[in-house]
Amino acid sequence: MFRQASTHVESYYAHVCQDRLKNYPILQADLRCDVAVIGAGFSGLHCALRLAEAGLSVVILEASRVAWAASGRNGGQAILGWSCDTDPLEKALGIERAKRLWDSVAWAATEIRELPQRYGFDCDYRPGHLWTAVLPRRVGMLREWQEEAALRWGHDQLQFVGREQIADWVASERYCAGLYDPQAGHLNPLKLALGLAEAFVRAGGQIFELSQALSQEPHAGGYRVRTGQGSVQADRLILACNTYIDRLEPRLARRILPVGTYQVATAPLGAERAAALLPRNACITDNQFVLDYFRRTPDHRLLFGGGCTYLGGLPKDMAAATRPFLERVFPQLAGVSIEFAWGGHIDVTRARTPDIGGEGGRYWLQGFSGHGVLPTMAAARAVTDAILGQGDELALYQQLRNPDFPFGERLAAPLEAIGKAWYRLLDYF
Numbered sequence: 001m002f003r004q005a006s007t008h009v010e011s012y013y014a015h016v017c018q019d020r021l022k023n024y025p026i027l028q029a030d031l032r033c034d035v036a037v038i039g040a041g042f043s044g045l046h047c048a049l050r051l052a053e054a055g056l057s058v059v060i061l062e063a064s065r066v067a068w069a070a071s072g073r074n075g076g077q078a079i080l081g082w083s084c085d086t087d088p089l090e091k092a093l094g095i096e097r098a099k100r101l102w103d104s105v106a107w108a109a110t111e112i113r114e115l116p117q118r119y120g121f122d123c124d125y126r127p128g129h130l131w132t133a134v135l136p137r138r139v140g141m142l143r144e145w146q147e148e149a150a151l152r153w154g155h156d157q158l159q160f161v162g163r164e165q166i167a168d169w170v171a172s173e174r175y176c177a178g179l180y181d182p183q184a185g186h187l188n189p190l191k192l193a194l195g196l197a198e199a200f201v202r203a204g205g206q207i208f209e210l211s212q213a214l215s216q217e218p219h220a221g222g223y224r225v226r227t228g229q230g231s232v233q234a235d236r237l238i239l240a241c242n243t244y245i246d247r248l249e250p251r252l253a254r255r256i257l258p259v260g261t262y263q264v265a266t267a268p269l270g271a272e273r274a275a276a277l278l279p280r281n282a283c284i285t286d287n288q289f290v291l292d293y294f295r296r297t298p299d300h301r302l303l304f305g306g307g308c309t310y311l312g313g314l315p316k317d318m319a320a321a322t323r324p325f326l327e328r329v330f331p332q333l334a335g336v337s338i339e340f341a342w343g344g345h346i347d348v349t350r351a352r353t354p355d356i357g358g359e360g361g362r363y364w365l366q367g368f369s370g371h372g373v374l375p376t377m378a379a380a381r382a383v384t385d386a387i388l389g390q391g392d393e394l395a396l397y398q399q400l401r402n403p404d405f406p407f408g409e410r411l412a413a414p415l416e417a418i419g420k421a422w423y424r425l426l427d428y429f
Contacts, residue, residue: 263305
């Protein structure tokens with residue numbers, strides 16, 4: 001499914017990052033290093049930076065451009081937890097070991113606020129996330145998570161927002177209640193990725209763009225990765241390809257399904273109008289099976305997403321496909337000008353649990369299932385710690401079972417699409 005691209009998609013993020021986009025060279029030589037990383041998204045960049053700062057020689061190979069895929073296109077919501085929630089983790093690991101993984105994501109929530117100051121870049125980070133209930137019968141889910149998070153996971157800062165206060169957070173009649181998390185936040189994901197890439201290069205790392213890994217194989221006690229015009233020989237190899245792993249490692253590819261997602265950005269609304277929509281500038285999600293997510297930008301736009309497709313493509317007119325959902329939340333924006341509409345693919349596992357592991361000097365990070373801003377950082381810490389000699393946290397991830405999709409992608413995608421339609425029906429009724 002991968003198509004090499006020399007430019008970023010025409011997203012809002014690429015628009016505001018025009019002055020920061022730079023072209024890294026194409027690999028045209030045979031190199032030797034301690035660690036080779038395939039993929040310059042969040043997973044690969046976090047791993048590479050941590051290893052370079054530990055004194056290892058690290059090379060990143062990127063088939064397109066830095067953060068060309070999901071890392072540079074996502075909703076920018078830095079929310080604690082995983083797409084699968086906590087039940088599958090507790091079932092697989094028990095509460096004490098599952099809490100170690102929760103604590104690692106809580107660490108990432110603090111780390112992501114400190115990264116820009118540490119490395120001297122801005123990513124438009126703003127604090128706060130409000131998880132909302134559309135249906136009265138799902139208000140209880142908010143209360144239950146508030147209690148469970150405090151008692152079982154040590155996350156005791158969540159604040160319940162009742163119907164009488166919800167207008168202080170979001171100017172919409174759609175929501176019955178909310179749960180506010182001050183430790184979460186939102187940001188420009190492309191700015192974050194570009195900042196990480198620059199910090200990595202300053203730490204002595206090398207990035208090669210338009211240098212697709214065509215093969216990877218054991219060689220001379222390590223691994224050799226071949227591209228169209230060169231190769232890299234490394235003692236350790238990190239596969240951070242996510243959805244676009246394709247034929248590079250079929251065994252891993254069978255465990256994920258590419259799912260299309262898309263979002264829009266309105267034209268600038270003006271400071272007063274934008275602030276009236278989201279008075280406290282928190283990012284918003286809901287607890288529907290098929291959720292909406294949205295937030296304000298520093299230049300007073302509304303970013304709104306929630307659509308997804310399981311059959312490979314994206315809507316021809318993503319703005320038209322998204323507008324009904326945007327106007328359902330904010331009828332006062334009926335007819336608003338949509339200036340940007342873009343999409344891409346996320347890597348979904350069957351159980352929505354992350355697929356992180358390593359064996360024989362080769363490591364992988366994938367399966368974030370649309371919820372990866374903080375989990376990619378936590379997973380990168382586990383992988384890099386293992387490379388540096390401490391593998392306890394990575395061993396926890398490897399106890400999560402991520403089976404292959406049955407019958408391969410051709411049948412898995414229609415089955416997932418049927419499942420999505422069923423859940424939309426449940427949301428409706």
